[in-house]
Amino acid sequence: MGPWPRFGARFIDALVLLIPQFIIGAIIGGGGSPLGVTSGFRSWLAGVVGAALTFGYYVYLESTRGQTVGKMALSFKVIGPDGNLPSSEVAMRRNAWLLLSIVPFLGGLAQFVIAIVIGVTINSDPFKRGWHDNFAGGTAVVRTN
Numbered sequence: 001m002g003p004w005p006r007f008g009a010r011f012i013d014a015l016v017l018l019i020p021q022f023i024i025g026a027i028i029g030g031g032g033s034p035l036g037v038t039s040g041f042r043s044w045l046a047g048v049v050g051a052a053l054t055f056g057y058y059v060y061l062e063s064t065r066g067q068t069v070g071k072m073a074l075s076f077k078v079i080g081p082d083g084n085l086p087s088s089e090v091a092m093r094r095n096a097w098l099l100l101s102i103v104p105f106l107g108g109l110a111q112f113v114i115a116i117v118i119g120v121t122i123n124s125d126p127f128k129r130g131w132h133d134n135f136a137g138g139t140a141v142v143r144t145n
Contacts, residue, residue: 001128003119005074006141012070017057021050044104051101058098063091067144075145081138094136 028046061068066077066085078094080086086094097114100107118130125134133139 001076001141001143003122003130006076006122006130007119009068009070009074009076012073013057013068016069017054020053024049024053047104048102051099054101055092055095055098058095059088059091062086062094063088071141075143076141077144079140079142081136086136086139090136090139094132094139096135097132 025046028042028049058068062078063086065072066079071077078086078091080090097111097118100110100114103110114131118132121134122128122130127140129138129140133141
């Protein structure tokens with residue numbers, strides 16, 4: 001399947017993750033000193049916790065169910081190189097690029113560039129595998145019905 005349906009699943013997952021991300025940001029990023037001395041650190045810490053949450057969400061769901069909420073909604077499933085559920089290690093490799101958001105500004109920019117590269121590689125690969133699928137050893141996204 002091409003990049004656009006997969007983008008749709010990522011978009012649904014982003015909406016699912018929005019609520020916990022907002023709560024984390026409110027708890028960690030809330031308050032601060034009158035001079036704003038800790039605001040940069042708090043913002044970075046909220047980003048680190050949010051990146052860990054996002055990474056954990058994808059790794060856990062893909063390695064235990066083969067599907068995130070977005071993939072379930074659109075009837076997709078990730079399979080590992082052997083045709084079974086991807087192992088935790090394979091899911092970690094497949095989603096490692098999500099951890100780039102830990103790096104302020106440049107990490108988000110790098111994620112954006114990688115997302116474009118993933119879309120282009122999905123579109124140009126005969127098996128519709130993105131760069132991250134190949135990096136993980138040959139995972140694939142397939143329809144469940």
